[in-house]
Amino acid sequence: MRDFSFHRATSLDDLPAGATIIAGGTNLLDLMKHEVMAPGSLVDITRLDLDRVEAEGQGLRIGALVRNSDLAAHPAVRRDYPVLSRALLAGASGQLRNMATTGGNLMQRTRCPYFYDRRMACNKRDPGAGCSAIGGVTRNHAILGASPHCIATYPGDMAVALRALDAEVEIGGPSPRRIPLADFHKLPGDTPHVETALQPGDIITAVILPAPVGGQHRYRKVRDRASYAFALVSVAAVIGMDGSRIGHAALAFGGVAHKPWRDPEVERLLTGQEPSDALFAEAADILLRPAQAHGENQFKIPLLRRTLIATLRDATGMEAKA
Template identity: 65%
Template sequence: MKLFEYARAEGTDMAVKAAAEPQARYIAGGTNLLDLMKLEVMAPDKLVDINRLDLKSIEETDDGLRIGALVTNSDCAAHPDIRKHYGVLSRAILAGASGQLRNKATTGGNLCQRTRCYYFYDTAMPCNKREPGSGCQAIGGATRLHAILGASDQCIATYPGDMAVAMSALDATVEIEGKEGARRHVPVRDFHRLPGDHPEKDNVLEQGELITAVTLPAPTGGTQIYRKVRDRASYAFAMVSVAADVRMDGGKIDHAALAFGGIAHKPWHDPAIDDLLKGETPSDALFDKAADILLTEAKGQGGNDFKIPLARRTLKAVLREATQTGETA
């Protein structure tokens, strides 16, 4: 591991100022960053420890719920209000990693975790995300984990998380603090980037900007489901995952919000799917149309071709369960 400078921030202003240097990075739980540093995939010159910041509470707001950036995944999943009103978020968090990691991983850090692409982790292989312009060894290589949507000729990696997929379905917002107290709010659906020509940029954060919280809107009162299809029952990344928040009224779908994991460089949300479902009577024909929208531009890479029919089946199963129509398996 490369030598680095260490600074402990006592306040958000101090943290943002200390992390403004080009090769500085924040550290909280460190569940992803430390692994990357050990492998020299990432080699920051400076780590800014933010664990002393007052960002560890979950609070009710006039509009919903505010989750501090340093709330651990375990505490978030177990919080009574999360379990009662945002069950899809609790289930998504519990579907990820292990109990030990969830005890350390934080809300802000989870949003910023990096891809688990084999070639990104192997410094002997070219990777545009790790070293822009070096090439993408994944294209034409082992692609089982890789994207079927939103990829580019520069990168076909996927975003590995579960929490952000549920937050996307819930239409959450990321609260970000920058220099001199400047604050902005970015929808989770817009926080992560597609690779395009700059796969090294995972999200919209600028150097030194700090996630301070995630806010959830008022609950919809709908049925919330998180289904994760993976190679084994625990401690595995999603091949395909679906987060859904669906409310029925009079036999019709009154509200629908769906997000997908394991298939793109970011949690995938297509508003056209939500618009299609709203106001309609549930049926397999309707669910097939939703899947058609999702997969219109889907493209397999050989080893992950199976994700296309798998995404269709998983989406349909979730919608059947959420609307209580037909078989859910």
């Protein structure tokens, strides 16, 4: 780890220009130890008043410094947004959830081993260097939304649930604004080093959840071991039934793309239809139409199909009737 200066901010106006923000540090410190990131200065924001969960109209405002463990256990989240609570509890370990923050969770970077290994070419770490993952070991890499410049995946669970919930990200700084979570993380294109919509001087101040929509909330995560492992594939589902038909459907997917993935065409197909295996197979066909494997991650295509169908069967009550 290289030398750096350290400053503890006492307000949003007390953020030194050009400094790297640190809160829980659960990802940043690892990156600094590997010298993948070598900031010259760090600013600690843990003293800022951003650690509350509050009502926001009919929804919730989640401060950027709310710890993952506290958010997962919050009564309003467990009652009205259980998919978010389940996704949080599926991530990392209890110790890490006690440190990790809402804002930091959104900002976590890929766990692609080529990104972490400074001996390997990586366009995300060193723009223009190339992508060693292409043609390399690709078991954990993307099958959707990748590019010839990067096939890494976004590793988080929380953001997948937030994507299904139509969350927004509140951003402070020179141009305060709110943006849909759908627009916060970027696909790689030819600039994989540009990972989010944040501009210089920006800071995440909160995540905004809209009014709860009800229905069945599911978070299904498939991984190599039962805990403390990143998703091979994951599905966040919010499904509401209208009698015997699907009244509304929101589906987001993790472990398969550079950002939490969502396909509106899949949701349109499901809405208004009676649940059936044939319908769910058609939904999987649509979802996977643009999928492209890269060697070892070919298994993710049938795995995502099976995981989606199993989640839909569960959320619509088909499993209970079987």
